[in-house]
Amino acid sequence: xxxxxxxxxxxxxxxxxxxxxxxxxxxxxxxxxxxxxxxxxxxxxxxxxxxxxxxxxxxxxxxxxxxxxxxxxxxxxxxxxxxxxxxxxxxxxxxxxxxxxxxxxxxxxxxxxxxxxxxxxxxxxxxxxxxxxxxxxxxxxxxxxxxxxxxxxxxxxxxxxxxxxxxxxxxxxxxxxxxxxxxxxxxxxxxxxxxxxxxxxxxxxxxxxxxxxxxxxxxxxxxxxxxxxxxxxxxxxxxxxxxxxxxxxxxxxxxxxxxxxxxxxxxxxxxxxxxxxxxxxxxxxxxxxxxxxxxxxxxxxxxxxxxxxxxxxxxxxxxxxxxxxxxxxxxxxxxxxxxxxxxxxxxxxxxxxxxxxxxxxxxxxxxxxxxxxxxxxxxxxxxxxxxxxxxxxxxxxxxxxxxxxxxxxxxxxxxxxxxxxxxxxxxxxxxxxxxxxxxxxxxxxxxxxxxxxxxxxxxxxxxxxxxxxxxxxxxxxxxxxxxxxxxxxxxxxxxxxxxxxxxxxxxxxxxxxxxxxxxxxxxxxxxxxxxxxxxxxxxxxxxxxxxxxxxxxxxxxxxxxxxxxxxxxxxxxxxxxxxxxxxxxxxxxxxxxxxxxxxxxxxxxxxxxxxxxxxxxxxxxxxxxxxxxxxxxxxxxxxxxxxxxxxxxxxxxxxx
Numbered sequence: 029x030x031x032x033x034x035x036x037x038x039x040x041x042x043x044x045x046x047x048x049x050x051x052x053x054x055x056x057x058x059x060x061x062x063x064x065x066x067x068x069x070x071x072x073x074x075x076x077x078x079x080x081x082x083x084x085x086x087x088x089x090x091x092x093x094x095x096x097x098x099x100x101x102x103x104x105x106x107x108x109x110x111x112x113x114x115x116x117x118x119x120x121x122x123x124x125x126x127x128x129x130x131x132x133x134x135x136x137x138x139x140x141x142x143x144x145x146x147x148x149x150x151x152x153x154x155x156x157x158x159x160x161x162x163x164x165x166x167x168x169x170x171x172x173x174x175x176x177x178x179x180x181x182x183x184x185x186x187x188x189x190x191x192x193x194x195x196x197x198x199x200x201x202x203x204x205x206x207x208x209x210x211x212x213x214x215x216x217x218x219x220x221x222x223x224x225x226x227x228x229x230x231x232x233x234x235x236x237x238x239x240x241x242x243x244x245x246x247x248x249x250x251x252x253x254x255x256x257x258x259x260x261x262x263x264x265x266x267x268x269x270x271x272x273x274x275x276x277x278x279x280x281x282x283x284x285x286x287x288x289x290x291x292x293x294x295x296x297x298x299x300x301x302x303x304x305x306x307x308x309x310x311x312x313x314x315x316x317x318x319x320x321x322x323x324x325x326x327x328x329x330x331x332x333x334x335x336x337x338x339x340x341x342x343x344x345x346x347x348x349x350x351x352x353x354x355x356x357x358x359x360x361x362x363x364x365x366x367x368x369x370x371x372x373x374x375x376x377x378x379x380x381x382x383x384x385x386x387x388x389x390x391x392x393x394x395x396x397x398x399x400x401x402x403x404x405x406x407x408x409x410x411x412x413x414x415x416x417x418x419x420x421x422x423x424x425x426x427x428x429x430x431x432x433x434x435x436x437x438x439x440x441x442x443x444x445x446x447x448x449x450x451x452x453x454x455x456x457x458x459x460x461x462x463x464x465x466x467x468x469x470x471x472x473x474x475x476x477x478x479x480x481x482x483x484x485x486x487x488x489x490x491x492x493x494x495x496x497x498x499x500x501x502x503x504x505x506x507x508x509x510x511x512x513x514x515x516x517x518x519x520x521x522x523x524x525x526x527x528x529x530x531x532x533x534x535x536x537x538x539x540x541x542x543x544x545x546x547x548x549x550x551x552x553x554x555x556x557x558x559x560x561x562x563x564x565x566x567x568x569x570x571x572x573x574x575x576x577x578x579x580x581x582x583x584x585x586x587x588x589x590x591x592x593x594x595x596x597x598x599x600x601x602x603x604x605x606x607x608x609x610x611x612x613x614x615x616x617x618x619x620x621x622x623x624x625x626x627x628x629x630x631x632x633x634x635x636x637x638x639x640x641x642x643x644x645x646x647x648x649x650x651x652x653x654x655x656x657x658x659x660x661x662x663x664x665x666x667x668x669x670x671x672x673x674x675x676x677x678x679x680x681x682x683x684x
Contacts, residue, residue, distance in 0.1 A: 092116045092179050093168070094520055095528040099577045100183035101196035101566065107159030107187045110152060111141070114526050115170055116498075117348040118148035120293050123171035123178065123279040126153060131163040147525045148173065161188025171279045174348035175489070176295025178278045197566065214490065217274045221486035223267030224302065225362075228336045229482070230260035231313075232363065233370020235330025238323075240402060240658050241371070245395040249326060253374065254317035257329035261310030264336065268303040272296060298343040302336050309333075337362050344489055345421060350613055351683035353676055354420060360669055361413035364406040369482065371399045372475040379468035393458030394655065396467075400454050401654035405666035407447055408637060412630050412670070419626045420683055423498050432488065439484040446477035457653045499530055501620035505588070506605040515591055515604040523614040523684070524583040529576045531562055531591055531604075536571040542594040545576055550586040550607075559592075583612045614684040627677055634674035641667035
């Protein structure tokens with residue numbers, strides 16, 4: 029792809045070929061350098077997923093099973109008549125089920141359960157009769173309907189006078205970004221996503237780049253850029269095929285049925301649509317390019333790639349939210365990153381991949397200044413939408429608590445390094461100053477860092493943010509009491525249906541101390557208060573988190589929750605008071621918000637940037653060190669997108 033792009037760009041009529049001694053060896057040197065770049069890129073492409081997958085498996089985190097009824101490790105006085113599992117994302121009915129066995133290993137239920145009719149995140153199964161006394165194990169397998177990510181695990185509970193020993197739930201599976209998968213499976217998924225994402229990004233970015241940079245700067249549409257778009261779309265289709273195979277293999281414990289997965293699951297249907305679209309569009313672009321119509325080829329490729337970006341967002345983590353705004357933000361994020369990445373690849377080809385460019389200095393400077401305008405706007409949108417997506421997925425920027433958080437931090441580091449190198453190229457303005465070896469080597473370094481960002485992003489999207497990273501914190505109704513005792517309350521997942529109350533203590537409770545949660549429903553006066561005993565959450569190694577599961581929280585209900593501490597003398601005392609309410613979507617009142625809401629900050633920055641950009645354009649001004657014509661188009665386009673997103677974020681708030 030890079031070679032196809034580079035040939036007509038570098039060997040075109042405007043290229044200033046060197047007539048110095050050794051000029052006849054330049055093509056050979058270029059070919060060797062290109063081969064080394066491609067080998068290094070391919071080695072990175074193969075090794076990084078394995079490295080990241082194995083690293084992720086050593087990072088502590090949480091399983092995507094948020095809670096279960098009966099709870100893991102619980103001993104019930106009476107056998108349950110229903111088993112419910114609450115997951116962090118909607119589940120795929122065809123590929124989500126549970127097995128129930130007794131203490132002797134005899135199977136009671138096999139491949140049982142279905143998504144709850146009122147909550148697609150819940151897998152439930154009704155039992156014909158209450159379970160008799162004894163110990164039981166539930167083994168489950170779930171596939172996310174949002175992104176197709178599948179997980180497995182188990183938990184144990186008891187009925188009557190039994191004693192449970194050993195591990196009561198599969199907490200160890202939660203330490204990986206890809207729970208239940210070995211490194212080979214995870215690496216194949218990451219490589220498939222890297223190809224599927226990278227190919228589409230190159231095709232879309234080249235179309236925009238040709239219109240705003242290459243045609244004005246070179247006076248024509250290079251045929252190589254059309255070939256690059258064709259190869260990118262075909263590579264994206266191949267990546268989708270890999271993902272279908274990986275998804276079908278991981279979605280079932282029996283022999284995989286690839287056709288059923290591709291046509292019968294939400295994730296499979298989206299991947300199939302992307303595969304067909306990418307393959308057909310890639311062939312169309314290739315035919316048009318060979319017939320000498322590169323402009324039409326890039327137009328077709330850009331339109332197909334823009335549709336694929338929409339399908340990518342619809343099949344990602346953003347689709348797990350009820351609001352459509354996260355999907356829209358994801359589309360802008362991928363689109364802006366596509367323009368940035370494609371520009372780096374094209375300029376890397378023009379500057380001989382770290383060698384000496386044979387373009388006339390004036391032409392190279394013109395191209396760099398045009399691309400700088402697009403890059404500045406794209407990086408601003410990438411940063412704003414990236415902060416939005418990270419906040420709604422992990423809800424905390426102060427700690428690395430899971431594999432997803434760690435990989436997100438790695439992505440941010442690579443992106444910041446790439447932007448730092450890009451800042452030098454922007455300040456250079458195409459003058460080829462000797463910073464870090466000159467413009468050509470800086471562009472190569474920035475391109476490599478950009479590719480690493482895509483690979484790490486593929487690793488993130490092949491895993492999932494853990495749902496336990498997003499419990500809904502409740503504001504204390506008695507601020508003085510909360511400040512004195514330092515106790516917090518959160519509800520997970522914080523929507524109607526089964527929930528878990530999480531109480532965070534300032535320190536591990538002393539031996540002999542007991543805690544309970546007293547609940548009073550306010551919208552039904554006269555109801556008796558319920559007292560739930562709080563137990564140490566086994567997923568928290570610090571021992572500071574206490575948990576209690578509740579069968580069902582109905583929509584339209586209002587509650588007060590009081591945390592009661594019973595000391596060694598047996599005298600109970602209130603140590604925390606909270607109140608909250610639920611509607612059909614989740615916590616509607618009582619939700620605790622940070623002192624500075626990152627989403628509000630993102631919205632304000634987007635709106636301010638839009639206003640400044642519109643003002644500059646109306647005043648006939650352009651971004652520094654850029655060409656005015658490209659700058660005005662880039663700023664106006666970015667201002668429009670930023671204004672729409674900023675208003676939408678302020679109006680809708682945090683998605684639930």
